[in-house]
Amino acid sequence: MKRRCNLCCKIVFSNEDNSTKGNIGTPHRTIKNDNVISLERPEENEDILTGLLRQGARELISKAVQAELGHFLDQYKDVIDEQGRRSVVRNGYQPERELMTGIGPVDIQVPKTRDKSGRGIHFRSELLPPYIKRTKSIETLLPWLYLKGISTGDFSEALAALLGKDAKGISPGTISRLKQVWGQEHDVWRKRDLSGERYVYIWADGIYFNIRGDEARQCILVIIGVTEHGNEEFLAIDDGYRESEQSWKEVLGNLKSRGMNQPKLAIGDGALGFWKALSKVFGKTRAQRCWVHKTNNILNKMPKSIQPKAKQQLQDIWMAETREDAETAFELFVDTYQAKYPKACECLEKDREQMLAFYDFPAEHWVHIRTSNPIESTFATVRLRTAKTRGCVSRITILTMVFRLGLSAEKGWRKLRGFRRLAEVINGVKFIDGIDEKTIELQRSAA
Numbered sequence: 001m002k003r004r005c006n007l008c009c010k011i012v013f014s015n016e017d018n019s020t021k022g023n024i025g026t027p028h029r030t031i032k033n034d035n036v037i038s039l040e041r042p043e044e045n046e047d048i049l050t051g052l053l054r055q056g057a058r059e060l061i062s063k064a065v066q067a068e069l070g071h072f073l074d075q076y077k078d079v080i081d082e083q084g085r086r087s088v089v090r091n092g093y094q095p096e097r098e099l100m101t102g103i104g105p106v107d108i109q110v111p112k113t114r115d116k117s118g119r120g121i122h123f124r125s126e127l128l129p130p131y132i133k134r135t136k137s138i139e140t141l142l143p144w145l146y147l148k149g150i151s152t153g154d155f156s157e158a159l160a161a162l163l164g165k166d167a168k169g170i171s172p173g174t175i176s177r178l179k180q181v182w183g184q185e186h187d188v189w190r191k192r193d194l195s196g197e198r199y200v201y202i203w204a205d206g207i208y209f210n211i212r213g214d215e216a217r218q219c220i221l222v223i224i225g226v227t228e229h230g231n232e233e234f235l236a237i238d239d240g241y242r243e244s245e246q247s248w249k250e251v252l253g254n255l256k257s258r259g260m261n262q263p264k265l266a267i268g269d270g271a272l273g274f275w276k277a278l279s280k281v282f283g284k285t286r287a288q289r290c291w292v293h294k295t296n297n298i299l300n301k302m303p304k305s306i307q308p309k310a311k312q313q314l315q316d317i318w319m320a321e322t323r324e325d326a327e328t329a330f331e332l333f334v335d336t337y338q339a340k341y342p343k344a345c346e347c348l349e350k351d352r353e354q355m356l357a358f359y360d361f362p363a364e365h366w367v368h369i370r371t372s373n374p375i376e377s378t379f380a381t382v383r384l385r386t387a388k389t390r391g392c393v394s395r396i397t398i399l400t401m402v403f404r405l406g407l408s409a410e411k412g413w414r415k416l417r418g419f420r421r422l423a424e425v426i427n428g429v430k431f432i433d434g435i436d437e438k439t440i441e442l443q444r445s446a447a
Contacts, residue, residue, distance in 0.1 A: 073088060
């Protein structure tokens with residue numbers, strides 16, 4: 001009995017062996033020359049689905065450009081000659097060219113126009129400008145490949161594996177030019193005006209990579225801010241010497257010089273350089289230490305055998321509903337472990353006020369401001385103190401790649417939970433255990 005999988009393989013079954021007789025469709029136990037499983041090479045088969053997707057993409061692009069052309073012609077419909085005929089008319093198509101997309105290459109043609117009036121009116125597609133050769137999804141893919149350890153010379157092979165054997169046009173020279181463009185974009189971005197927004201919270205962290213030679217002590221300093229409307233965005237992606245005070249001071253000073261307001265709260269790990277710099281640049285901004293980093297630092301000073309229990313007790317602190325309950329859990333942890341593990345307790349106690357600052361802000365925001373997770377999650381797959389890039393790369397290359405990846409990730413971020421309460425934070429409304437004073441007074445009156 002023969003059966004065939006139309007997509008990629010051919011399997012021959014047999015029921016001739018006595019041991020399987022009566023079990024129709026059971027694979028023959030003895031392999032013979034005429035019933036070997038034959039797996040055809042996938043690349044030798046036409047990928048029907050991808051072909052359909054590309055054809056659909058081509059038709060959609062064509063319709064969109066035709067609509068764009070129609071709108072353009074309507075704008076100049078009143079430009080007519082002496083006989084009352086339109087001067088700006090269709091005039092065929094430009095030569096067909098290839099656009100590299102996330103599903104591989106798609107052939108496109110852009111229509112042309114003719115201006116009989118001699119004014120030089122010509123159609124120029126905003127959707128498909130002459131210089132575009134690849135979509136934004138490919139622009140995002142390239143820095144990911146680079147940071148994943150694929151060298152410049154291997155891009156064509158990597159893209160062919162991802163997008164199909166017809167993927168081409170991404171030569172080492174193209175990649176080098178793209179990196180130069182991204183570097184220029186970063187220079188413009190880091191000088192943009194920030195006075196048009198009011199930032200309520202900021203998250204800060206230093207990201208380490210395996211950088212060449214004398215630059216090995218450099219790291220990427222990252223700051224994310226949330227606006228009064230609840231939108232999270234990158235404020236700074238810059239390089240610095242480790243996480244020194246001077247490096248952070250330069251980054252924060254740059255933000256201030258471009259019109260950034262003084263945020264209400266800053267969230268970060270225990271890097272002293274940042275906190276020293278913050279106090280000098282934005283002296284009234286309150287500090288909240290990251291509970292994830294603090295927990296890891298404390299547990300590293302304790303035996304593995306008791307870490308699960310200690311971790312739960314630490315969680316009881318920052319998960320407490322009120323500051324009073326958190327203080328009680330805080331004291332319990334210290335009383336429990338002080339005798340045997342004084343360094344762990346010292347690590348917790350030295351930042352007591354900064355660890356509990358979140359209780360003075362809306363409860364809806366606690367999940368965001370107790371940790372520096374916005375930065376951690378964004379760069380989780382390309383970073384950091386434990387993960388290294390496969391090959392050493394230059395400081396400029398890393399900075400440029402992180403910038404591109406960061407802006408790509410930013411597009412998918414959601415608004416801050418409870419963002420409508422950010423206006424209250426800006427206006428100085430006092431919160432006690434996450435609840436505003438007015439609500440507390442109403443609750444007391446009702447009681």
